[in-house]
Amino acid sequence: MHTPPIRSFHQIESGIDPAVPIVTLFSGGLDSSYLLLRLRQVGLTAIHAVSVDLGEDESSAYKQQIADALGVKLHVLDRRQEFAASFVAPAIAAQAVYLGVHPVSSTLSRPLIAQSAVELAATLGAQAIIHTANRSQNTLRRLNGALSLLGYQGLYGSPYDLDPVDREDKLRALQAAGVDLLDGRVVSGDSNLWCREFESGILDDPEEHAVPDSMYRWSALDTQAAPRSLTVSFEAGRPVAVDGERLPLVELIAGLNDNVGQYGLGRYSGLEHLDHGEKVLEIREMPAAWLLLGSYRHVETACLDAELMREKQHLEQIWVREALEGRWFGELRLAAQQFIDACAGQTTGSVTWQLHVGGGETRAIVAPRPRYLRDRERWEAQSIALEAAPYSAPLPPLV
Template identity: 45%
Template sequence: MGKIVVDLADIDERFLRNNRVICLFSGGLDGTYLLHHIASVLPSASVLALTIELGGGDGLRAGRVCDRLGFDHLVLDQTDEFLAGYAFPAIAAQAVYLGTHPISASLTRPLMVQVATAVAHEQGYDAVLHTADGTQNSLRRFNQTFAALRFSGSYGSPFAVDAPSREKKLLELADSGLLELVERSRPESARYSTDVNLWCREFEADGLDDPERIDVPEALYEWTTPTATEPVEVEVSFQHGAPVALDGQALSAADLVRSLNALVGAYGLGRYIGLEEIANGQKVQEVREMPAAHLLLDAYRRLEQASVDAATLREKIHLEQIWVHEAVEGRWLGPLRTAAQAFIGSVAQAVSGRVRYRVSGAGLTPRAVIAHNPLYVRDRVEIPQA
């Protein structure tokens, strides 16, 4: 059984000589700093930088850093699997954290670990490292998924305890010439920690943490910059709980989400700010933009109400926060979330039909809810009288 890595001192020359290492790597500041550290400790270390592409476009930026440092780089596109197996089930689960913001990283971490451990087994790597720190719930999401999979190698984050400051990382990477590679495609990366996939853009640090003074620079938002002036109508179709078409045109999961991100985001809709509890009971502020999720979550609930009886819905609503809690706590593979998923997935089989909206700067205005197997009446006079 391998060790659990918790700080940079664990990544010493002995560790690197004895282990072939996978580093989960998006090309950002923390991952680049880790690879730079490894290169400075043992330039000949056997390292695979693994970029798991989830629609955020990380591969190119990550590749530039790996080329500079001379490490092997593998990009695996898991966007379709992420949407179908994680984001779309989250729609059915109405996965909003305590009513404030839809979850995202809770969905990506278990997929990333499952992909990384599969690569480790297939290609003979002994350790898998990530870069979440002690202020981030992703630390236990990553580590608990490794444990649930019974990964026999070493795993963890060298930033789990006593992490170098962001300023220290910036200075060292600037001195090494690596910082400009990090900033080239995302200039905000030096100041902010960003996590981007096709479902969500999330950012933290540098003044975004204070809930008593919320001031998010407008330049941080890319998907929800208001550019549209005239309202439009859009119709989304669901089949057995999954979104499958826009305006009657069948689309792949990625194209559907990408289209809604552009359409809904053009009206400035889909921005979220909320507090999330971390392991020690304290709460940190979360800032994100999720325009497609903004519409899809609302549409699903409306179609679900039209298709499912109230008693079943009441029980499902109770289970939704259990599903969310287990995902947020890193227990995606645990028996409780799995059981909640079974119930929610069963209910989703009845959710088929279409929801139409008028989209404007004022928000989403429902224009039609058309269920395939409706429980509603279209005119009260149709209701039998006792």
């Protein structure tokens, strides 16, 4: 029989054995820190907080400080390489952009976080995996969906779903317990090596939102940045080099975030729907994504047949929808991935950009087996000559 998900603190207090291990997802933020405190207050003694390092802003030392203060065991799992290779790279090939507005980000990180938690729970014999997403966050269905599709047999879910706690109440409770979090945050943030994202707080109202420039790190504009040429290369659908230097994908993305971001490029804003159709505002900075997604489409266009690309573009939004709705491990997303991978196998080439403050243009699109023409007039003459040959012979006489 299917066990209903955890949706309130009451379920935790009444339905969890305090002596059996539990795993919580821990970011070092207010919600996840307060969750640890609340679990300790109800007498749980085997709490394991897991932090999956995907290149986020918060340091492991800061998270360890909070975990120590609350008396819980912290597990920091470095999954940056796996995230880049198995989640970001497929998203580049799938041109994973939400409704043409912004590249997806937490859509990619949540499945790997859930998978990491399931693996840790198995080694610990944990009875539950608890996270902190609330109903105004798409993370709720993405984590719950991933945990379900991964076949986790224990309890899982977020007590904040039906039992939210006021921000000031959480801060006061933590301070009373001797835990002082980094203060002064005016928005909710999420970050990984692919994206820095902001929402809520001063960004709650889509009709009036202004992001302080100080919040941008990767795309902080350097008005003195000189124009520069930059070439990114792909092999079989994977980014492999910048300006001819081959780099692991994690380092390649980090370098592009710096080199592209200094021109003020890669900022996105837009609305994203919640589980029941309501929309919320999200702000992102993704300089590497700006360049890599655009470059990939150019190389792909140089390599693939037009009809194949039209069908791929249809499947791209199916891929995005399934991943976004928490079905990364679902059959339809995996089936779409096979088609996209087949296209990626033919996508090899490079794009050279001329970057300048506020923009960039292509200067070269190169593929080893291209479908593009480099001399239209010559091609036209050759094409006419081939087609005209049958018509050059004299017509047979009329009988």
